[in-house]
Amino acid sequence: xxxxxxxxxxxxxxxxxxxxxxxxxxxxxxxxxxxxxxxxxxxxxxxxxxxxxxxxxxxxxxxxxxxxxxxxxxxxxxxxxxxxxxxxxxxxxxxxxxxxxxxxxxxxxxxxxxxxxxxxxxxxxxxxxxxxxxxxxxxxxxxxxxxxxxxxxxxxxxxxxxxxxxxxxxxxxxxxxxxxxxxxxxxxxxxxxxxxxxxxxxxxxxxxxxxxxxxxxxxxxxxxxxxxxxxxxxxxxxxxxxxxxxxxxxxxxxxxxxxxxxxxxxxxxxxxxxxxxxxxxxxxxxxxxxxxxxxxxxxxxxxxxxxxxxxxxxxxxxxxxxxxxxxxxxxxxxxxxxxxxxxxxxxxxxxxxxxxxxxxxxxxxxxxxxxxxxxxxxxxxxxxxxxxxxxxxxxxxxxxxxxxxxxxxxxxxxxxx
Amino acid sequence: xxxxxxxxxxxxxxxxxxxxxxxxxxxxxxxxxxxxxxxxxxxxxxxxxxxxxxxxxxxxxxxxxxxxxxxxxxxxxxxxxxxxxxxxxxxxxxxxxxxxxxxxxxxxxxxxxxxxxxxxxxxxxxxxxxxxxxxxxxxxxxxxxxxxxxxxxxxxxxxxxxxxxxxxxxxxxxxxxxxxxxxxxxxxxxxxxxxxxxxxxxxxxxxxxxxxxxxxxxxxxxxxxxxxxxxxxxxxxxxxxxxxxxxxxxxxxxxxxxxxxxxxxxxxxxxxxxxxxxxxxxxxxxxxxxxxxxxxxxxxxxxxxxxxxxxxxxxxxxxxxxxxxxxxxxxxxxxxxxxxxxxxxxxxxxxxxxxxxxxxxxxxxxxxxxxxxxxxxxxxxxxxxxxxxxxxxxxxxxxxxxxxxxxxxxxxxxxxx
Numbered sequence: 034x035x036x037x038x039x040x041x042x043x044x045x046x047x048x049x050x051x052x053x054x055x056x057x058x059x060x061x062x063x064x065x066x067x068x069x070x071x072x073x074x075x076x077x078x079x080x081x082x083x084x085x086x087x088x089x090x091x092x093x094x095x096x097x098x099x100x101x102x103x104x105x106x107x108x109x110x111x112x113x114x115x116x117x118x119x120x121x122x123x124x125x126x127x128x129x130x131x132x133x134x135x136x137x138x139x140x141x142x143x144x145x146x147x148x149x150x151x152x153x154x155x156x157x158x159x160x161x162x163x164x165x166x167x168x169x170x171x172x173x174x175x176x177x178x179x180x181x182x183x184x185x186x187x188x189x190x191x192x193x194x195x196x197x198x199x200x201x202x203x204x205x206x207x208x209x210x211x212x213x214x215x216x217x218x219x220x221x222x223x224x225x226x227x228x229x230x231x232x233x234x235x236x237x238x239x240x241x242x243x244x245x246x247x248x249x250x251x252x253x254x255x256x257x258x259x260x261x262x263x264x265x266x267x268x269x270x271x272x273x274x275x276x277x278x279x280x281x282x283x284x285x286x287x288x289x290x291x292x293x294x295x296x297x298x299x300x301x302x303x304x305x306x307x308x309x310x311x312x313x314x315x316x317x318x319x320x321x322x323x324x325x326x327x328x329x330x331x332x333x334x335x336x337x338x339x340x341x342x343x344x345x346x347x348x349x350x351x352x353x354x355x356x357x358x359x360x361x362x363x364x365x366x367x368x369x370x371x372x373x374x375x376x377x378x379x380x381x382x383x384x385x386x387x388x389x390x391x392x393x394x395x396x397x398x399x400x401x402x403x404x405x406x407x408x409x410x411x412x413x414x415x416x417x418x419x420x421x422x423x424x425x426x427x428x429x430x431x432x433x434x435x436x437x438x439x440x441x442x443x444x445x446x447x448x449x450x
Numbered sequence: 451x452x453x454x455x456x457x458x459x460x461x462x463x464x465x466x467x468x469x470x471x472x473x474x475x476x477x478x479x480x481x482x483x484x485x486x487x488x489x490x491x492x493x494x495x496x497x498x499x500x501x502x503x504x505x506x507x508x509x510x511x512x513x514x515x516x517x518x519x520x521x522x523x524x525x526x527x528x529x530x531x532x533x534x535x536x537x538x539x540x541x542x543x544x545x546x547x548x549x550x551x552x553x554x555x556x557x558x559x560x561x562x563x564x565x566x567x568x569x570x571x572x573x574x575x576x577x578x579x580x581x582x583x584x585x586x587x588x589x590x591x592x593x594x595x596x597x598x599x600x601x602x603x604x605x606x607x608x609x610x611x612x613x614x615x616x617x618x619x620x621x622x623x624x625x626x627x628x629x630x631x632x633x634x635x636x637x638x639x640x641x642x643x644x645x646x647x648x649x650x651x652x653x654x655x656x657x658x659x660x661x662x663x664x665x666x667x668x669x670x671x672x673x674x675x676x677x678x679x680x681x682x683x684x685x686x687x688x689x690x691x692x693x694x695x696x697x698x699x700x701x702x703x704x705x706x707x708x709x710x711x712x713x714x715x716x717x718x719x720x721x722x723x724x725x726x727x728x729x730x731x732x733x734x735x736x737x738x739x740x741x742x743x744x745x746x747x748x749x750x751x752x753x754x755x756x757x758x759x760x761x762x763x764x765x766x767x768x769x770x771x772x773x774x775x776x777x778x779x780x781x782x783x784x785x786x787x788x789x790x791x792x793x794x795x796x797x798x799x800x801x802x803x804x805x806x807x808x809x810x811x812x813x814x815x816x817x818x819x820x821x822x823x824x825x826x827x828x829x830x831x832x833x834x835x836x837x838x839x840x841x842x843x844x845x846x847x848x849x850x851x852x853x854x855x856x857x858x859x860x861x862x863x864x865x866x867x
Contacts, residue, residue, distance in 0.1 A: 044660075044661075045489075046476065046487065046488075047476065048476045048477035049661055049668070049670050050661055051468060051470065051473060056465050059463065059464065059465045060465035063464075069463045070463065070492075070493060070498055071490065071493075071498060071502070072490065072491040073488065073490050074488065074489040075487075075488055076488075081487055081488060084505070085488070088505050092498065242461040242464050244461075253464065253466055255464070310732075313736075314736050314739025314744075315732030315733065315734070315736035315739065316732065316736045318731050318735075318736075319732035319733045319735075322753070322755065323731065323841060325805075325806065325807050325840055326808065328755050328756070331755055332755060332756050332759060333753050333754045333756060333759040334752070334753040335750065335751070335753070336725075336732065336739070336751040336753075337750045338739065338744075338745050338748055338749060338750050339745070339749050339750060342750040346750065346752070346763070375762070376759060376762075391743065423740065423742055424740060427740070
């Protein structure tokens with residue numbers, strides 16, 4: 034079965050807002066074995082909307098829309114679809130009573146304008162909305178299905194799971210989608226692509242999406258199949274061969290974030306960690322602690338922007354800063370070693386660098402970052418030169434630091450050399 | 451002039467990737483006085499793509515597409531549009547030589563498959579692409595314009611600015627778009643909506659988009675007008691009335707982030723700040739330091755997850771933790787006061803709370819957060835109960851802390867009371 038998704042709302046045609054409901058809907062539909070062939074965004078102009086729904090019904094067996102079910106003049110999805118399908122709209126007394134009751138619960142009288150939300154096209158199934166006042170609608174016409182959902186994500190998602198998913202599941206698709214989620218660190222997108230591209234022709238039935246996300250590169254091999262066993266076997270094979278091609282740059286085959294993997298590795302090694310950051314300003318600590326349960330292995334961190342605090346918080350000797358500069362491998366080593374000693378952590382990490390846009394010099398341009406790691410055998414450091422704006426430089430610095438910690442535990446012969 | 455944007459790429463029909471080029475294109479087109487009436491996303495199936503372009507040409511005077519100009523079999527935008535418009539494709543020798551030269555510069559021979567990128571439909575204007583191998587195309591047909599741009603954002607944006615913007619600017623639109631960007635903190639979206647909604651009918655020509663972004667609520671009043679003076683005057687008026695309705699919750703009328711505003715306020719007051727965080731794990735320091743130049747006012751911070759470090763880093767008396775618990779207003783006060791004393795900052799901020807999902811109790815459920823602010827006259831604290839997942843709770847905690855700092859300086863009679 035093929036589907037088209039239509040997002041209704043003139044705010045989605047501004048530079049400020051993007052339709053993200055379609056990502057949720059696509060994931061759900063794919064899981065049911067339904068492919069999404071087309072997505073559209075339209076405003077509230079009736080002609081535009083009507084044209085979108087008409088073309089969608091020409092192309093797809095299932096049309097799912099979000100938005101435009103509210104009570105105002107701008108909410109025209111219900112009317113537009115009813116007219117397009119030649120169905121009369123009639124007030125459904127049960128819905129009307131429900132909406133009135135909803136307002137009464139909040140201590141308000143229902144504005145008359147909301148009565149519009151109780152209009153139901155002939156032959157439509159009403160999809161109750163316990164999370165809002167706009168009910169959804171399920172219509173069938175000439176073997177095609179049209180599902181109208183409300184725009185607010187929590188209402189849309191709740192209604193899909195409770196009302197739409199079970200109805201679509203009953204249709205029983207022949208083919209289903211099988212997928213994997215690989216995460217890579219330390220390689221640019223083009224290099225990842227070059228390494229895995231030869232596999233595409235070996236597995237022509239597998240489509241692979243590559244995604245350069247802020248936290249690293251992601252690979253999503255996907256296959257539509259009638260046979261789960263065959264699909265899983267092919268995916269296992271391609272993942273195995275991708276793993277060989279990517280080596281230790283591959284940090285997860287299950288869609289984990291790097292901070293999740295680092296947390297797991299630390300836990301498995303009964304190790305603790307503490308961090309001392311300068312240019313990343315707390316981002317490394319923030320990433321480590323956005324994993325629930327991180328208090329088991331994360332002891333704490335300091336953000337020492339000023340040179341005074343580098344000495345006061347983690348005992349960086351002022352003479353090192355004077356002779357080598359605050360951005361130097363020596364200071365990275367001292368930060369890592371100092372925070373380790375102060376906290377008693379198994380591993381200390383230190384970051385110092387120039388995130389820009391100001392502060393660069395010819396010898397130490399913006400993007401220069403030194404990262405140190407210290408354990409009981411002493412610290413070591415590496416220097417980097419990251420490209421991009423302040424945000425990107427800080428993100429790459431923390432990503433690299435996390436990856437150094439991961440490799441330190443997983444490939445001790447490299448990391449501890 | 452009305453436009454439709456088409457994003458081409460089967461990866462944009464997966465749950466992993468979203469078309470963000472259209473946000474950039476919408477902003478650019480709006481600035482030129484061109485309205486976007488419809489957006490579409492299609493895969494690489496020729497029928498689907500052809501149908502999308504056909505319908506777009508029926509509806510809009512300008513069709514801008516992104517993607518599908520690469521060298522592979524899946525890149526079919528060029529062919530599809532040429533066929534739809536009945537134009538022959540011919541190899542353009544100059545483009546071909548340019549692509550060959552580009553590969554030579556990288557020390558590689560051009561794969562024969564790339565010759566496809568030198569195909570140009572009859573009558574098309576070639577848009578050079580100095581950032582990649584795929585040139586863009588500008589076609590005119592029956593008074594309509596079709597612009598084909600490459601998918602990678604840096605190539606698309608560079609080509610738009612250099613090749614498309616000047617050509618479209620020459621068309622000279624009668625109406626232009628005028629807009630404002632208001633930022634609000636400390637009110638839920640529904641409350642913001644309720645306060646400003648009465649203004650909508652007073653200014654019927656102004657469309658206002660409300661956006662609940664992670665960093666607070668945004669309001670974007672927009673007006674299309676032939677007269678800049680009238681438009682700006684109306685916007686000034688509605689902004690003034692919105693400001694009255696929103697009171698001190700409005701923190702910017704120029705689209706600044708809260709951390710930018712706090713940075714400005716600290717700089718204006720020649721004040722410095724330091725932070726001691728528990729549940730937010732470094733996010734507050736990270737946000738304060740993602741502003742370039744923040745080293746002027748941000749001295750440093752500590753992330754003290756463990757109770758030991760709360761004592762070691764900022765002298766939180768262990769007996770307070772024992773009697774009141776680590777999540778208490780007393781500990782928030784001690785954190786704020788301790789970090790202020792340790793760093794010598796004008797203002798110290800302390801945050802302690804339960805970000806979840808674990809760690810909640812009936813008396814102190816997940817989402818309980820205490821925030822303290824200390825200055826030379828001593829500390830004060832407020833308790834909050836935030837809803838949502840770990841990420842949302844941490845984000846709201848830092849947002850609230852930043853807002854408390856802003857109000858502390860701007861409305862001393864409230865904050866210091």
